[in-house]
Amino acid sequence: xxxxxxxxxxxxxxxxxxxxxxxxxxxxxxxxxxxxxxxxxxxxxxxxxxxxxxxxxxxxxxxxxxxxxxxxxxxxxxxxxxxxxxxxxxxxxxxxxxx
Amino acid sequence: xxxxxxxxxxxxxxxxxxxxxxxxxxxxxxxxxxxxxxxxxxxxxxxxxxxxxxxxxxxxxxxxxxxxxxxxxxxxxxxxxxxxxxxxxxxxxxxxxxxxxxxxxxxxxxxxxxxxxxxxxxxxxxxxxxxxxxxxxxxxxxxxxxxxxxxxxxxxxxxxxxxxxxxxxxxxxxxxxxxxxxxxxxxxxxxxxxxxxxxxxxxxxxxxxxxxxxxxxxxxxxxxxxxxxxxxxxxxxxxxxxxxxxxxxxxxxxxxxxxxxxxxxxxxxxxxxxxxxxxxxxxxxxxxxxxxxxxxxxxxxxxxxxxxxxxxxxxxxxxxxxxxxxxxxxxxxxxxxxxxxxxxxxxxxxxxxxxxxxxxxxxxxxxxxxxxxxxxxxxxxxxxxxxxxxxxxxxxxxxxxxxxxxxxxxxxxxxxxxxxxxxxxxxxxxxxxxxxxxxxxxxxxxxxxxxxxxxxxxxxxxxxxxxxxxxxxxxxxxxxxxxxxxxxxxxxxxxxxxxxxxxxxxxxxxxxxxxxxxxxxxxxxxxxxxxxxxxxxxxxxxxxxxxxxxxxxxxxxxxxxxxxxxxxxxxxxxxxxxxxxxxxxxxxxxxxxxxxxxxxxxxxxxxxxxxxxxxxxxxxxx
Numbered sequence: 016x017x018x019x020x021x022x023x024x025x026x027x028x029x030x031x032x033x034x035x036x037x038x039x040x041x042x043x044x045x046x047x048x049x050x051x052x053x054x055x056x057x058x059x060x061x062x063x064x065x066x067x068x069x070x071x072x073x074x075x076x077x078x079x080x081x082x083x084x085x086x087x088x089x090x091x092x093x094x095x096x097x098x099x100x101x102x103x104x105x106x107x108x109x110x111x112x113x114x
Numbered sequence: 115x116x117x118x119x120x121x122x123x124x125x126x127x128x129x130x131x132x133x134x135x136x137x138x139x140x141x142x143x144x145x146x147x148x149x150x151x152x153x154x155x156x157x158x159x160x161x162x163x164x165x166x167x168x169x170x171x172x173x174x175x176x177x178x179x180x181x182x183x184x185x186x187x188x189x190x191x192x193x194x195x196x197x198x199x200x201x202x203x204x205x206x207x208x209x210x211x212x213x214x215x216x217x218x219x220x221x222x223x224x225x226x227x228x229x230x231x232x233x234x235x236x237x238x239x240x241x242x243x244x245x246x247x248x249x250x251x252x253x254x255x256x257x258x259x260x261x262x263x264x265x266x267x268x269x270x271x272x273x274x275x276x277x278x279x280x281x282x283x284x285x286x287x288x289x290x291x292x293x294x295x296x297x298x299x300x301x302x303x304x305x306x307x308x309x310x311x312x313x314x315x316x317x318x319x320x321x322x323x324x325x326x327x328x329x330x331x332x333x334x335x336x337x338x339x340x341x342x343x344x345x346x347x348x349x350x351x352x353x354x355x356x357x358x359x360x361x362x363x364x365x366x367x368x369x370x371x372x373x374x375x376x377x378x379x380x381x382x383x384x385x386x387x388x389x390x391x392x393x394x395x396x397x398x399x400x401x402x403x404x405x406x407x408x409x410x411x412x413x414x415x416x417x418x419x420x421x422x423x424x425x426x427x428x429x430x431x432x433x434x435x436x437x438x439x440x441x442x443x444x445x446x447x448x449x450x451x452x453x454x455x456x457x458x459x460x461x462x463x464x465x466x467x468x469x470x471x472x473x474x475x476x477x478x479x480x481x482x483x484x485x486x487x488x489x490x491x492x493x494x495x496x497x498x499x500x501x502x503x504x505x506x507x508x509x510x511x512x513x514x515x516x517x518x519x520x521x522x523x524x525x526x527x528x529x530x531x532x533x534x535x536x537x538x539x540x541x542x543x544x545x546x547x548x549x550x551x552x553x554x555x556x557x558x559x560x561x562x563x564x565x566x567x568x569x570x571x572x573x574x575x576x577x578x579x580x581x582x583x584x585x586x587x588x589x590x591x592x593x594x595x596x597x598x599x600x601x602x603x604x605x606x607x608x609x610x611x612x613x614x615x616x617x618x619x620x621x622x623x624x625x626x627x628x629x630x631x632x633x634x635x636x637x638x639x640x641x642x643x644x645x646x647x648x649x650x651x652x653x654x655x656x657x658x659x660x661x662x663x664x665x666x667x668x669x670x671x672x673x674x675x676x677x678x679x680x681x682x683x684x685x686x687x688x689x690x691x692x693x694x695x696x697x698x699x700x701x702x703x704x705x706x707x708x709x710x711x712x713x714x715x716x717x718x719x720x721x722x723x724x725x726x727x728x729x730x731x732x733x734x735x736x
Contacts, residue, residue: 037720045715106715113713 021062028055040105042094046087053083116166116180116199122159122207123197123246125152129239137232146222149235153218153242157211164204176200176601177316179252190311198252198315202602205450205595206249206382209457213374214242216577220465221366223573224472228364234274238370241267245375249382253313254303257383261299261343264376265292271371272363284359291356295346302339305332319389329394337390337397340383348380348434350408355662357431361423365468368423373430373464374457381437381453385446388603398442398528405438406523406536411659413543417550418655421478422467425551429504430460432540439537440519443528447599447607452515454595455588459503459512462581463548466497469574470555473567480554487556489567494556496578501552503585505545506623514589516541518609520619525610534615538622545626553634 028051035048057076064072098104129152137145167175178199186193197203218238225234244267248260265288273285303313309325309332310318326333344350349357360372371377384391384401391398409432416428433456440449470486470493471478487494503512520541524534560567569575600606636644645652654660712718 033723037716037723040716109715110713113711 018062018066021059025055025059025062028052028058040107042097042104042106045106046090046094050083050087053079116163116178118159119163119180119197119199119250120182122156122163122211123243123250125156125159126239126243126246128152130236130243133232133236133239137236140232142226142231145232145235149232149239150215150218150222152239153211153215156242156246157208157215160204160207160211163199164208167199167201167204172601179314179316191307193253193255193313195256196252197250199250200602201598202382202386202450203249205454205599207246209454210242210245210249210375213457213461213581214238214245214370216580217366217370217374217461217465220369220468220574220577221364223571224366224468225364230274234271234364237267237270237274238366241271241371241376245379248379252315254299254306254315254318255313258296258299258303261347261379262296264371264379265289265296265347268292268360268371268376271367272360274363274367278362281362284356284362288356288360291353292346294353295343298339298342298346302336302343305336305339309336315386319387322389322393326393329396333390333393334397337387337394338400340387340390341397341401344380344383345404346380347383348377348438349431350380350404350434350438351411352661354408354412354431355658355665358424358427358658361421361427365423365464365471368427369461369464369468372427373460377430377434378437378453378457381434381441381449384438384441385450385603388441388444388446391441392444395528398444400442402439402442402523402528402533405435405440405442406533406540407435408432409435409439409540410536410543411435413540413547415655415658416547417543418652420480422470422480422483422551422555423464423478425480425547426460426463426467429463429544429548430456432544433460433504435540436516436519436537439523439533443522443526443533445519445522445526445607446603447596448515448518448522450599451592451595452519454591455503455511455515455585458581458588459500459510459585462496462500462578462585463504465574465578465581466493466500469493469570469578470497470567472570472574480551482561483555484561485557485559486567490556490569492569492575493578496575496582497556498552499582499586501548504548505627506541506619507627508620509589511585511588514592517616517619518592521610521612521615522607524615525612526608538619541619542622542626545623546630547626549627549630550634553630557634 032048032051032055035051036045039045039048057079060072060076060079062072064070064076094104097109101109103109129148133140133145133148140148167178179196180199181194181196183195184192185195218235221234221238225231228234241264244260244263246260248257248264251257251260269285269289269292272288273282275281306318307313310321312318322333342353346353357372357377361368363372391401412428412431412435416425416432419425419428433452437449437452437456440446440452470483470490473486473490473493474483477483499510503510506513506516520534520537523529523537524531596607633644657663
C-alpha cells in the first residue's frame with residue numbers, strides 16, 4: 016500500500032463525514048459524522064507515523080481520541096438535554112439564536 | 115513666638131470635624147459643650163496671641179508670618195500654608211472668636227428644641243474656622259479659600275431649616291450672589307500674580323508703591339475686582355439683595371454671620387489691602403460713594419419694614435455702608451472701630467430680637483408684638499441698649515464710632531460736604547427705624563392675643579447681658595483701637611473736633627428717636643393718613659426700590675428664557691436629535707446584518723466548509 020492510497024482513503028472518509036454533517040438533520044448522526052472526520056485524521060497520523068518511523072503521530076492520535084471522548088460526553092449531554100426539553104431532534108428547528 | 119496662634123484656627127476645625135462625624139451619637143449637652151468649648155478655647159488662644167503681640171514694640175508687630183509648611187511649589191510660584199499675625203488680624207480674631215463665643219452660648223438655649231442640634235453647631239464651628247482662615251491668611255490664595263468657605267457656611271446655615279422652601283431659596287440666592295464676588299476675587303488674584311509674581315500680602319504690599327504710578331490701570335483693575343468680592347460679601351449696592359433674604363436662617367446665624375462677622379469681611383479686605391487702594395484715589399472715592407449710598411438706601415428701606423429681623427438686616431447694610439465710607443476716605447481704624455462696636459450692638463439687637471421671636475413662638479411681625487417690656491424686662495433692657503448704641507445716643511459705643519466717621523466724612527482729606535450730609539441724614543433714619551421697632555415691640559399692649567410671651571432662659575439672657583455691657587462701654591476702646599492698629603495702617607488717624615457738626619449729628623439722632631416716639635403716639639387713623647399722603651414713597655421703600663424685581667426682569671427672566679430656548683432648540687432638537695439618529699441608524703444597519711445569523715447549525719457548517727475550501731484552493735493554486 017502506498018502513501019497515495021492512504022491519503023485517498025483518508026480524504027474519502029473525511030468527505031463522507033463532512034457531507035454527512037451538512038446533509039443530515041439528526042444531531043446524533045451529525046455527531047457521528049464529526050467522529051468520522053476526526054478518525055480520518057487519526058488514520059492519516061498513524062499511517063504516516065509508521066512511514067516516517069516516528070512515534071509522534073501515534074501519540075497525537077491517542078491525544079485526539081482522548082479529546083474526542085471528552086467532547087462526546089459533553090455533546091451527548093447537550094443533545095440529551097435538548098431532547099428532554101423540546102421533544103424534537105431536528106437541528107433545523109433549533110434556531111433560537113437567529114438574528 | 116506666634117506658632118501657638120495656629121491653635122486659634124485648629125480648635126473650631128476640630129469641633130467641626132468631630133461634630134459632623136460623631137454628632138448624631140452625642141447627647142445634646144455634649145454637642146453644645148463641644149460647639150461652645152472649641153470657640154471658647156480659640157478665644158483664649160487669641161488672648162494669648164494678643165498678649166504676646168503687646169509685648170513686642172509697635173514697629174515689630176506687623177508682618178509676623180507663621181508658616182506651617184510649603185503647601186505647593188510650581189516653578190516660581192510657591193505657596194505656603196501660613197498665617198499672618200499682626201494687629202489687624204488679631205483684632206479680627208478677637209471679634210470673631212469673642213462675639214462668636216457669646217453667640218454660641220446663646221444658641222445652646224435658642225436651638226434647644228431643634229432635632230438637628232449637633233448639625234447646627236458643626237456648621238457654626240465650620241463658619242468660625244473659615245472666618246478665622248479668611249482674616250488670618252497671609253496671602254491672597256488662602257484669603258480666597260476662607261472667603262469661599264464662609265460663603266459655604268453661610269449657605270448651609272441660611273438653609274439650615276431645609277424643609278422650608280423660602281429658606282432654601284434664600285440660601286441659594288446668597289450663595290449665587292457671593293459666588294459673583296468670589297469670581298471677582300479670583301480674577302483679581304490672577305491679575306496680582308501676573309503683576310507681582312507672588313500672592314503674599316507682605317511681598318505685594320512692599321512692592322506695590324514702587325511699581326505703579328498713582329491711578330495706574332493695572333492697580334485700578336485689581337482694586338475694582340477685589341471690590342466686587344468685598345461688595346458681594348458685605349451686601350453693598352448693587353449686590354445687596356441676598357442679605358435681607360438671609361434672615362430666613364436661625365437668629366443666632368443672623369447675628370453671627372449676617373451682622374457681626376462675615377459681612378464685615380469686605381471692610382476687612384479694603385483695610386488689609388489699603389496699600390493698593392491708596393495708589394488709586396479713584397477707587398477710594400468709589401468705595402466711599404458706594405458705602406454712603408448703600409447707607410442711605412438701606413436705611414430708607416428699613417423705615418417701613420414690618421419684619422423685626424429684616425429691619426435689623428437693612429440696618430446692618432446701612433452700617434456696613436458707614437464702614438465702607440470710613441475706609442474709603444482713608445480713616446481705616448475708624449472703620450475697624452465701627453466694625454467692632456457694630457459687631458457688639460448689632461449682635462445684641464439680633465439676639466434680643468431672637469429672644470422676642472423665641473418667646474412668641476416664631477412670630478417676626480412687629481405689628482403683632484407690643485408691650486413686651488413688662489414680660490421680658492431683661493430682653494427689653496438689652497434691646498434698648500442696643501437700639502441706643504445703634505442710634506448713636508451719647509456715651510454708648512455707637513456714638514463714639516459713628517460720630518467719628520461722620521465728622522471725618524467732612525474733615526478728612528477726602529471728605530466733603532455731600533458725604534457728611536448723607537451720613538447725617540442716614541444717622542437720623544437709623545435712629546428712627548430702630549426706635550420704631552422698639553416702640554412697636556416693647557411699648558403699649560400685646561397685639562397678638564393668643565401668645566404667651568415669657569422671659570427667655572438664663573443661657574440666652576446672660577449672653578445678651580454680656581453684649582449689652584460691650585455695646586454700652588465698647589466706645590471707651592476707641593483710642594486703644596486707633597493706637598493698636600496704627601502700625602498696620604502706617605499712621606495714627608487724626609481726630610477732628612467741630613462742635614457745630616457734632617451737634618447737628620447728635621440732633622439728627624435724637625430727632626429720629628423723638629420722631630419715632632411721636633409717630634407711635636399718633637392715633638392709627640392719622641397714621642394711615644400720613645401713609646396715604648406718602649404713598650408713592652412708601653410703596654417704593656416697602657418694595658425695596660423694586661431692586662429684586664429689576665434683577666428678575668433684567669437677569670433672571672432673560673437667563674431662564676435663553677435656557678428654555680436652548681433646551682428646546684439646541685438640546686432636544688440639536689444634540690439629542692443627532693445622537694438619537696446615529697443610534698437609530700446603527701440599529702437599522704445591524705438588523706440587516708444580523709439576518710445572516712440564521713441560527714441553523716448546518717448552514718454555519720456549510721459556510722465554514724466553503725470558506726475553508728476557498729482558502730485551501732487559494733493557497734494551493736495561487
